Amino acid sequence: MAGFLQQVVEGLGAGAIYASMALALVLIYQFTGIVNFAQGELAMFSTYIAWQCVAAGLPFWAALALTLVVSFAGGMLVERLIIRPVEGAPELTIVIVTVGLFIFVNAAAGWIWTFLIKDFPNPFPQGALQLGGISVGFSTVGVLGVVALVMVLLYLLFQHTRIGLGMRAVATNPSSARLVGIRVGWTLALGWGLAATVGAVSGVLIAPLLFLEPNMMGGVLIYAFAAATLGGFDSPAGAVVGGVIVGVAETLAGAYVGFIGSDLKIGVPLMIILGVLLLRPQGLFGRAVVERA
Amino acid sequence: MSALIVENLVAGYGDARVLHGVDLNVGQGEICAILGPNGAGKTTLLRALSGMVKARGTVRLGGTSLAGRSPDAVARLGVAHVPEGRGTFMPLTVEENLRLGAFVRRGKKDVDADLARIHTYFPVLKTRLKQAAGSLSGGEQQMLAIGRALMSRPRVLLLDEPSLGLAPLVTRELFRIVQAVNEEERTTVVVVEQNAHLALGIAQQAHVLETGRIVLSGTAAQIRADEQVAQSYLGYRV
Amino acid sequence: MTGRADANPATRDAAPATAAAATGEAGATSVRLFGWDAARWRWVAAAALLAAALYAPFQLIPFHVFQLTMVLVYAVALLGLNLLVGHAGQISLGHGAFFAVGAYAAAILMERWDTPYPLTLPIAAAVAFVLGLVLGVPAMRLRGLYLALVTLAIAIFLVPLLKRFEEVTGGSMGLTLAKPAPPAWSGLAEDQWIYFLVLAVAVAAFLLAGSLLRSRVGRALHAVRDNEIAAEVMGVRLSFYKTLAFAWSAMFAGAAGCVYTWVIGFVSPDSFTVNLSITLLAGLVVGGLGTMAGPVLGALFVMFVPGISQEINDAAPGVIFGLLIIAVMYVAPTGLAGLAGRLIRKIPRKE
Numbered sequence: 091m092a093g094f095l096q097q098v099v100e101g102l103g104a105g106a107i108y109a110s111m112a113l114a115l116v117l118i119y120q121f122t123g124i125v126n127f128a129q130g131e132l133a134m135f136s137t138y139i140a141w142q143c144v145a146a147g148l149p150f151w152a153a154l155a156l157t158l159v160v161s162f163a164g165g166m167l168v169e170r171l172i173i174r175p176v177e178g179a180p181e182l183t184i185v186i187v188t189v190g191l192f193i194f195v196n197a198a199a200g201w202i203w204t205f206l207i208k209d210f211p212n213p214f215p216q217g218a219l220q221l222g223g224i225s226v227g228f229s230t231v232g233v234l235g236v237v238a239l240v241m242v243l244l245y246l247l248f249q250h251t252r253i254g255l256g257m258r259a260v261a262t263n264p265s266s267a268r269l270v271g272i273r274v275g276w277t278l279a280l281g282w283g284l285a286a287t288v289g290a291v292s293g294v295l296i297a298p299l300l301f302l303e304p305n306m307m308g309g310v311l312i313y314a315f316a317a318a319t320l321g322g323f324d325s326p327a328g329a330v331v332g333g334v335i336v337g338v339a340e341t342l343a344g345a346y347v348g349f350i351g352s353d354l355k356i357g358v359p360l361m362i363i364l365g366v367l368l369l370r371p372q373g374l375f376g377r378a379v380v381e382r383a
Numbered sequence: 384m385s386a387l388i389v390e391n392l393v394a395g396y397g398d399a400r401v402l403h404g405v406d407l408n409v410g411q412g413e414i415c416a417i418l419g420p421n422g423a424g425k426t427t428l429l430r431a432l433s434g435m436v437k438a439r440g441t442v443r444l445g446g447t448s449l450a451g452r453s454p455d456a457v458a459r460l461g462v463a464h465v466p467e468g469r470g471t472f473m474p475l476t477v478e479e480n481l482r483l484g485a486f487v488r489r490g491k492k493d494v495d496a497d498l499a500r501i502h503t504y505f506p507v508l509k510t511r512l513k514q515a516a517g518s519l520s521g522g523e524q525q526m527l528a529i530g531r532a533l534m535s536r537p538r539v540l541l542l543d544e545p546s547l548g549l550a551p552l553v554t555r556e557l558f559r560i561v562q563a564v565n566e567e568e569r570t571t572v573v574v575v576e577q578n579a580h581l582a583l584g585i586a587q588q589a590h591v592l593e594t595g596r597i598v599l600s601g602t603a604a605q606i607r608a609d610e611q612v613a614q615s616y617l618g619y620r621v
Numbered sequence: 622m623t624g625r626a627d628a629n630p631a632t633r634d635a636a637p638a639t640a641a642a643a644t645g646e647a648g649a650t651s652v653r654l655f656g657w658d659a660a661r662w663r664w665v666a667a668a669a670l671l672a673a674a675l676y677a678p679f680q681l682i683p684f685h686v687f688q689l690t691m692v693l694v695y696a697v698a699l700l701g702l703n704l705l706v707g708h709a710g711q712i713s714l715g716h717g718a719f720f721a722v723g724a725y726a727a728a729i730l731m732e733r734w735d736t737p738y739p740l741t742l743p744i745a746a747a748v749a750f751v752l753g754l755v756l757g758v759p760a761m762r763l764r765g766l767y768l769a770l771v772t773l774a775i776a777i778f779l780v781p782l783l784k785r786f787e788e789v790t791g792g793s794m795g796l797t798l799a800k801p802a803p804p805a806w807s808g809l810a811e812d813q814w815i816y817f818l819v820l821a822v823a824v825a826a827f828l829l830a831g832s833l834l835r836s837r838v839g840r841a842l843h844a845v846r847d848n849e850i851a852a853e854v855m856g857v858r859l860s861f862y863k864t865l866a867f868a869w870s871a872m873f874a875g876a877a878g879c880v881y882t883w884v885i886g887f888v889s890p891d892s893f894t895v896n897l898s899i900t901l902l903a904g905l906v907v908g909g910l911g912t913m914a915g916p917v918l919g920a921l922f923v924m925f926v927p928g929i930s931q932e933i934n935d936a937a938p939g940v941i942f943g944l945l946i947i948a949v950m951y952v953a954p955t956g957l958a959g960l961a962g963r964l965i966r967k968i969p970r971k972e
């Protein structure tokens with residue numbers, strides 16, 4: 091039993107990271123109806139920026155703060171420069187543009203920092219809390235804490251600020267939002283900036299567990315897709331719940347289903363995506379799928 | 384003193400031109416009714432005024448030109464457009480919808496005071512503040528839409544077919560409220576309406592639009608008195 | 622109700638020209654040059670290309686023959702991808718997986734059962750086709766977006782899966798196979814023989830795809846791409862045709878994978894990472910979605926641009942691909958082929 095709970099705790103840690111990545115995807119989807127295939131790569135790029143700051147001698151948390159600011163600005167810039175010209179274009183066009191962005195950002199990181207793997211500093215201390223036979227690593231506690239903080243901040247932003255209200259208005263009815271005087275274009279850019287920031291958090295959190303290299307987010311992106319599909323692409327709360335479920339399911343499957351082991355764990359999100367699409371396409375918390383014409 | 388001056392307004396979608404040179408002159412505090420059959424361009428006229436469709440020609444709000452401005456800029460200058468379909472933010476609460484109306488305004492106290500003022504016009508909304516706007520009935524949503532528009536303290540209020548899809552009793556109530564708002568706040572109103580009888584009942588001036596041109600203008604009383612107009616354009620007998 | 626009539630045109634101008642707009646065949650009848658219309662010119666161009674293709678291996682050094690062979694392999698794969706993306710408007714980010722399935726099917730058949738290589742082609746194509754059907758059924762019931770997700774996940778999942786079933790696939794080490802040997806009567810060198818084999822497959826694939834697209838089915842696919850709702854109203858069974866398009870495109874990719882195995886004589890999981898899938902899509906977009914020349918131009922691009930640009934930096938191909946894809950979607954949604962078509966159409970008409 092303790093062993094099982096131990097696995098669940100590990101799963102929660104992974105799930106929290108998937109949740110924040112899924113949240114980034116859902117944020118953009120809500121505003122623009124776009125699934126940003128480059129989200130993981132933007133997060134990877136942000137992580138490199140953090141690494142560069144640390145390498146330049148900045149203390150970790152200062153590097154993180156700077157990274158988040160840069161990521162926010164970068165996300166806004168991407169929306170303005172890359173996405174804006176195809177706004178309102180068919181889904182196929184937009185998906186291809188985000189795939190192009192994926193390839194470009196991935197290669198750009200390789201160009202700047204090479205494809206050699208780098209060690210990323212772990213901001214949390216070594217060691218673990220002992221809770222009744224289960225050991226919870228400080229690192230897991232830290233990840234959960236940071237992700238929870240991000241969620242709370244986003245909740246406060248959306249529910250209790252004027253800008254957040256404006257953003258929700260744009261997400262639900264952009265043309266009507268325009269008529270009440272909201273600058274919709276800037277709000278969309280703001281959404282991309284926020285998503286890039288949230289993504290950067292997940293990149294920085296996962297980099298110490300993986301190695302920092304340009305392809306590090308490929309797998310994470312798939313888990314985040316599974317989380318967002320499971321929770322419902324139009325539900326931020328769903329993304330969080332979905333992320334946690336995917337993380338725990340993946341860890342348990344890796345530990346207890348002998349056939350899956352550690353190498354085939356990446357099949358778990360694929361199964362989750364296919365299963366959700368067949369059984370409940372709108373996800374657990376999503377509204378029934380409405381075709382965007 | 385004119386609140387809204389429109390001269391030779393031409394607008395359309397892509398290659399399809401819908402308005403072929405429309406002139407309007409709406410006095411401060413007046414209600415102006417735009418009547419006409421389906422497809423005449425009434426909705427397009429309002430959209431052109433609020434910047435939702437590209438238009439050529441002159442649109443002036445007081446001394447400010449609105450031509451070529453985006454809808455959000457026009458809204459910030461004091462034009463509140465209640466669009467066809469009401470533009471409700473469905474999943475948001477009634478209160479959030481109303482507060483969005485005041486999005487461009489600063490000063491929380493003023494906004495709170497206006498919220499209270501809206502409640503006096505539309506008491507039914509007050510009981511539903513925390514409810515999702517999408518759960519309201521059609522009539523309540525129309526009230527919410529007008530309330531949202533009023534929250535911006537508009538200089539000009541554009542109403543697109545407020546009666547659409549509503550029961551006659553509800554429609555009458557709605558027009559009574561619009562008239563009350565107009566009288567108490569001196570808000571200039573341009574209302575597009577199929578139900579000519581109701582619109583002429585509250586308007587000072589009226590225009591009949593047909594295939595993108597104004598074919599008849601006059602005071603509401605004149606338009607109502609013109610039997611030929613009544614039959615050919617307004618679709619009812621006096 | 623006024624607005625109902627007003628509203629429709631508004632949505633029309635919101636959708637800029639995309640892959641859906643020009644198929645390269647557009648305006649085909651309007652251009653005449655020396656009394657021949659565009660359709661005839663296309664046949665002339667195809668014949669000239671074929672003649673050059675037949676002549677080339679006798680003039681080039683083996684390495685260049687090999688490169689040309691690979692261009693043909695990629696062209697077949699891109700032809701399949703084009704059916705799905707360019708003609709049916711559905712997106713796949715995992716076509717490398719079907720390519721890999723075809724490659725491994727051929728390799729395993731040859732390795733374990735000593736299957737003669739010509740037999741591996743129909744079997745590999747059939748395996749990919751069936752797999753496409755099986756995966757297409759759930760994915761195609763939903764919007765194109767989810768297809769992109771599912772196919773990307775499949776492409777990522779495939780590599781560890783191949784490594785896992787070591788007894789069959791050779792694991793990370795892969796499988797090494799004998800390349801098809803030229804029969805004595807031909808008098809050809811090995812690279813030339815393989816080149817002609819692949820050329821035959823490629824020509825057959827192009828003829829097959831061309832006749833598919835000219836059939837009722839091709840029109841149904843275009844209807845699906847251009848307006849799903851209208852297509853459904855007209856009685857096109859959406860999910861049926863989308864699934865079929867997916868299966869076909871998987872089949873072409875599988876066939877390409879099979880001949881890849883002939884050409885390289887070696888398969889390993891790391892040859893078929895998600896990068897292959899993304900490179901294929903990139904090549905197709907640059908070459909030209911929904912055009913017949915697109916897969917060929919895209920294949921040239923996939924084959925030569927990385928090699929050339931890698932001399933600048935390992936990451937240069939990605940930077941170039943990424944930027945080009947975005948640029949193509951902005952300015953020329955039908956890619957190089959569409960651009961060429963546009964230039965040809967600018968030639969003044971002669972009566």
